[in-house]
Amino acid sequence: MIRDKRVPTHNTDADRLESRIRDTGMRMTAARRIVADVLERAEDHLHVEEVLRRARKIDPKIHLATVYRTLNALKEAGLVDELDLMHVGGGGHYYEIRPSKFHIHLVCLTCGTVEEPEGEFWEQLGQRVEKETGFKPEALRMEMGGTCRACFGKRKNR
Amino acid sequence: MIRDKRVPTHNTDADRLESRIRDTGMRMTAARRIVADVLERAEDHLHVEEVLRRARKIDPKIHLATVYRTLNALKEAGLVDELDLMHVGGGGHYYEIRPSKFHIHLVCLTCGTVEEPEGEFWEQLGQRVEKETGFKPEALRMEMGGTCRACFGKRKNR
DNA sequence: GTCTTTGCAAACCCTTTGCATGCAC
DNA sequence: GTGCATGCAAAGGGTTTGCAAAGAC
Numbered sequence A, B: 001m002i003r004d005k006r007v008p009t010h011n012t013d014a015d016r017l018e019s020r021i022r023d024t025g026m027r028m029t030a031a032r033r034i035v036a037d038v039l040e041r042a043e044d045h046l047h048v049e050e051v052l053r054r055a056r057k058i059d060p061k062i063h064l065a066t067v068y069r070t071l072n073a074l075k076e077a078g079l080v081d082e083l084d085l086m087h088v089g090g091g092g093h094y095y096e097i098r099p100s101k102f103h104i105h106l107v108c109l110t111c112g113t114v115e116e117p118e119g120e121f122w123e124q125l126g127q128r129v130e131k132e133t134g135f136k137p138e139a140l141r142m143e144m145g146g147t148c149r150a151c152f153g154k155r156k157n158r
Numbered sequence C: 001g002t003c004t005t006t007g008c009a010a011a012c013c014c015t016t017t018g019c020a021t022g023c024a025c
Numbered sequence D: 001g002t003g004c005a006t007g008c009a010a011a012g013g014g015t016t017t018g019c020a021a022a023g024a025c
Helices: A017-023 A030-041 A048-058 A064-076 A120-133 A149-157 B017-023 B030-041 B048-058 B064-076 B120-133 B149-157
Strands: A080-083 A094-097 A102-108 A136-147 B080-083 B094-097 B102-108 B136-147
Touching (some): A017 A030, A030 A048, A030 A064, A030 A094, A064 A080, A080 A102, A080 A136, A120 B120, B030 B094, B048 B064, B064 B080, B080 B136, B102 B120, B120 B136
Parallel strands (some): A102 A136
Antiparallel strands (some): A080 A094, B080 B094
């Protein structure tokens, strides 16, 4: 598992994943509601097995293949992002609700904590890229591996 | 395959991957020399099968497992980067010599072209992150999916 | 000579797929 | 009722591993 500093998103009802799924024309099934619920409640980045584990707490007969299919559908609809977080913890992927077009993760290679910075600088990145290169970004994924403030502090004190 | 705009790196002898491998204490074997050579000559991002194909042109008995082991060793030594390029073209990974600490790819989701921007703005990114968040970046990987200038032009003309 | 690396094949893990059944619309 | 979604099991693709032989230092 990956420890995480992500703040749970306080969505308005209109924003809730379930209605956004309906908006795309996808059928709303029990399984999808459960997976959406798991993602929505998650305060961390989940790999597929973890999504399954949490989904099964609600409905034990949910199948791994369904989780994959749902996650892929949501990914294609642009509602969820698939990350690999600098391959911390193996080859699998991690999933989270896409908070915006841009997706920035600072992964501490020492303790595994994942931080998601916010602010003007980050929000301007897309526009800057477009201005400088002519490339029109639709999705940005930035993963930075390094040392978080806490681990860097500890290292200095040794 | 992924089309690519990357300019081949003109390394000085001291920079050559082979000597950098030696510097890490790894044994220099025929297989590693060949893989290093392939990576060094590459003007594009290579997936494992492509590294193998090119390596076998030089020595046909090189084995896929050796390529994986070599690539992983180089990755751990920090000499090579593993990318997934927004999962264009499937689940596999792509490899390239790490040109610097920071690694930025603009992947066109329409035509698959990969562009690597350069310039002051990008080089400052790491310092900015450190200043704003206290996180000390060691490796940055940014992958941006979107539409390249050429495809955007074509789209408008439809 | 010692310890690492290779080739080979088999195992492994993550993910996808085919099919009959079940369910949303 | 029609067509998409699910559970299940089996296959698929990418990657890793155990072992004996070969090679680097």
